[in-house]
Structures are given as C-alpha cells and as structure tokens.
Amino acid sequence: MGALAQCVGLWLAEGDRKTKSEITFTNNNLDLVILFKRTIENLFFTKRSRIYVYSKEKDKPNLKFLDTTVRYYTDNRANKPYYLFRLNSTVLLKEWHQIVNEVSKIQECYIDILRGFFAGEGNIKKSSHNSRGIRMAQKYEIKLINDALTFLGITFR
Secondary structure, three states: OHHHHHHHHHHHHHEOOOOOOEEEEEEOOHHHHHHHHHHHHHHHOOOOOEEEEEEOOOOOOOOHHHOOEEEEEEOOOOOOOEEEEEEEOHHHHHHHHHHHHHHHOOHHHHHHHHHHHHHHOOOEEEOOOOOOOEEEOOOOOOHHHHHHHHHOOOOOO
C-alpha cells in the first residue's frame, strides 16, 4: 500500500485533477515519474501509458528502457527536462479517483501520502523566519494534506 499511497500524494501534488479523460502526472524527477508509471500500470494491468518529455533542443534523454511510448517536445523555458505521464482512459480515471478517495480515508497511509506530496510538490522551501519550518505554496488548499498534517501533530497555517 506504501507505493500506492505515495502515488496518491504525487498525483495530488502534480497530477491533473480536472481532466475527464486521462490520468496524468508531471515532474522533472524521472525516478518519481517511473514510480508513478509502474504503480499505475501494475494497478490497472495495462501498458498503454505514454511519457512526454519536454526539454531544450539539446537535452533529449534516452528513455527506451521504459518500455512505453515516448514523445519528445521542445520547451525552451525548461531549465532541465520534465516528464508528463499520461494514461488515456475515462474508465481508469474514474477508478483512479475512487482509489484516491479510498486511500485518503486510511490514516495509516497519511505518511506515505505526504511523502509523495512533498516529493512531487516543487514549491516547498525552508522558511527563512523559522529554522524548523517549511513553506509551501498551493493555489488551492488540499483538505487531505491538512488532515494528514493535523493527524500527525504537525502545526501549520
């Protein structure tokens, strides 16, 4: 359950929760993308996922070892390559949402969910005002993250 819960956290941090047709996850850490890919494919017994690589023209990482369709695109704004995992299926997306909801209810999964969330969220900084604090910026608060932090006795505002 640990890898699955971690992928729930990754998806909450960097997945597209608004799409109606596919499971997506974007990150510049290839190891996290591979973890997400393998977990999702094992969960749904499918190998139909795709990886899109966005990088500057000169950066074209070789990803043949991933055993999946890989497409390369140029993004001159990319300081380093970033990767977009996609699994196109409205049926599997609905199942994924149900799994996320079920895993989110299991308090024993909170640590793994937070591990994934903090690994996936690229906007977490050590607080300059308090050496024991961190600062993370989210456009919208995520209730599950707040619940997990509260359950673990971590104060936040």
